[in-house]
Amino acid sequence: MCRLSPQPMLTVEASSGAIVALNQLARDTLGLPEQTPALRDLFDNPSLARQFLLIARNNGFIRQFEARLRLAGGHRIWVLLAARLLERDGRALLIVNLTDIHERRVNEDALRESELRHRRVLETANEGYALFDARSGELLDVNPALCELLLYPRDALLRMRPEEVVTEDSMAQLQAQRDHWSGAPNRKLELGMRRANGERITVELSVSAISDQDGRLTSIFALVSDITARKLNEERVLYLAFYDTLTALPNRFLFVEHVEQALKQRARTGQQLALLFVDLDDFKRINDSLGHDAGDELLRLIAKRLLDCVRATDTVSRQGGDEFMVLLANLNRSQDAIQVADKMLLALAEPVTLEGEQVVIHASIGIALCPEHGETLADLRRHADSAMYQAKAAGKHRHASYQVED
Numbered sequence: 001m002c003r004l005s006p007q008p009m010l011t012v013e014a015s016s017g018a019i020v021a022l023n024q025l026a027r028d029t030l031g032l033p034e035q036t037p038a039l040r041d042l043f044d045n046p047s048l049a050r051q052f053l054l055i056a057r058n059n060g061f062i063r064q065f066e067a068r069l070r071l072a073g074g075h076r077i078w079v080l081l082a083a084r085l086l087e088r089d090g091r092a093l094l095i096v097n098l099t100d101i102h103e104r105r106v107n108e109d110a111l112r113e114s115e116l117r118h119r120r121v122l123e124t125a126n127e128g129y130a131l132f133d134a135r136s137g138e139l140l141d142v143n144p145a146l147c148e149l150l151l152y153p154r155d156a157l158l159r160m161r162p163e164e165v166v167t168e169d170s171m172a173q174l175q176a177q178r179d180h181w182s183g184a185p186n187r188k189l190e191l192g193m194r195r196a197n198g199e200r201i202t203v204e205l206s207v208s209a210i211s212d213q214d215g216r217l218t219s220i221f222a223l224v225s226d227i228t229a230r231k232l233n234e235e236r237v238l239y240l241a242f243y244d245t246l247t248a249l250p251n252r253f254l255f256v257e258h259v260e261q262a263l264k265q266r267a268r269t270g271q272q273l274a275l276l277f278v279d280l281d282d283f284k285r286i287n288d289s290l291g292h293d294a295g296d297e298l299l300r301l302i303a304k305r306l307l308d309c310v311r312a313t314d315t316v317s318r319q320g321g322d323e324f325m326v327l328l329a330n331l332n333r334s335q336d337a338i339q340v341a342d343k344m345l346l347a348l349a350e351p352v353t354l355e356g357e358q359v360v361i362h363a364s365i366g367i368a369l370c371p372e373h374g375e376t377l378a379d380l381r382r383h384a385d386s387a388m389y390q391a392k393a394a395g396k397h398r399h400a401s402y403q404v405e406d
């Protein structure tokens, strides 16, 4: 029976493990010489051979037993063994079936090893990692770096819904993007997230979609880097480039941008606008008598007072020193610019207490109207400037509109 079987088969003495008989297929598979060794000589690990015989003797059968066998040439192959105990002529014999599973097992080992390697990388990475179910959006896996970043233990994080850690506005952005993920192999996006202690952080997400063999999106994995410090730094650099640090008003660079925008808009709507050049009167005296710090405090207060005189769509900027430039956009009548200038003169003249002393500060304001006095930034600036000098020359604490020369 053993010799005719279409499967490699061996007959083994149950107690000693001596191979009593084997069919040609088994001989070919194992590359055995005529002189057949004992089962333990075939096993790569002899103690496993003892275990195999023991289980087979005790149970009377073995359904599946994976083992690596050593072939005649020193080559090793993985086989799946099955055994049945029977008695013949008073001898306990094992009929052993053998299936060559070498290729499958080597592939499985390689896969296991590769998975292990990837897991190690994820476990030790500084970057956070998250795996989501593509359909339900459920979080399937996270690494220690992500737990550390968000200050949640792994178990807690795996039970949470994305909206519990992603800020509301970022959640909307995430949902809008989700439908497009399947096509792109890798996408980067910035998100706001909340840590367990309530702190808000900004992260960069590198998102990859994983599809099955039929191209159906199954899961999504994301690498998460904390870019909070970088973002703050970028924002700070941007702030320093476009805002005055003393008063927090737009500086002259941002002011130019605003005026250019307003001029473009004016070209479409035809509305008037005005530039007001505000220069404080005798500011040097404040610095000299009360000190530079008191002067700074006064400049901050003046910035607030000027802002209170205009609409949200207007721009108050600090050009430097004690000079401010104001853009009044969308004026209905040129007379409105005069009214704003009057309001400013009154607001600035409100007494203020500095270093225990009551101080009154005045200003001279030059007004240039668009289109009446010019239609370009350069002309309007020049004309507001010369109008301001006219106001100074006329005795300060007043405004003057640009006088068109005949």
Ligand SMILES: Nc1nc2c(ncn2[C@@H]2O[C@H](COP(=O)(O)OP(=O)(O)OP(=O)(O)O)[C@@H](O)[C@H]2O)c(=O)[nH]1
Pocket (backbone or CB within 6 Å): 246, 279, 280, 281, 282, 283, 284, 285, 287, 291, 292, 293, 294, 295, 296, 299, 320, 321, 322, 392
């Ligand atoms: N405290 C403080 N003072 C500043 C700052 N920038 C410029 N100044 C001072 O502002 C004063 C400006 O004076 P000027 O514009 O020359 O003249 P003024 O005294 O205002 O006189 P008029 O403009 O002719 O009315 C100077 O004393 C500068 O040192 C600042 O950031 N802080």
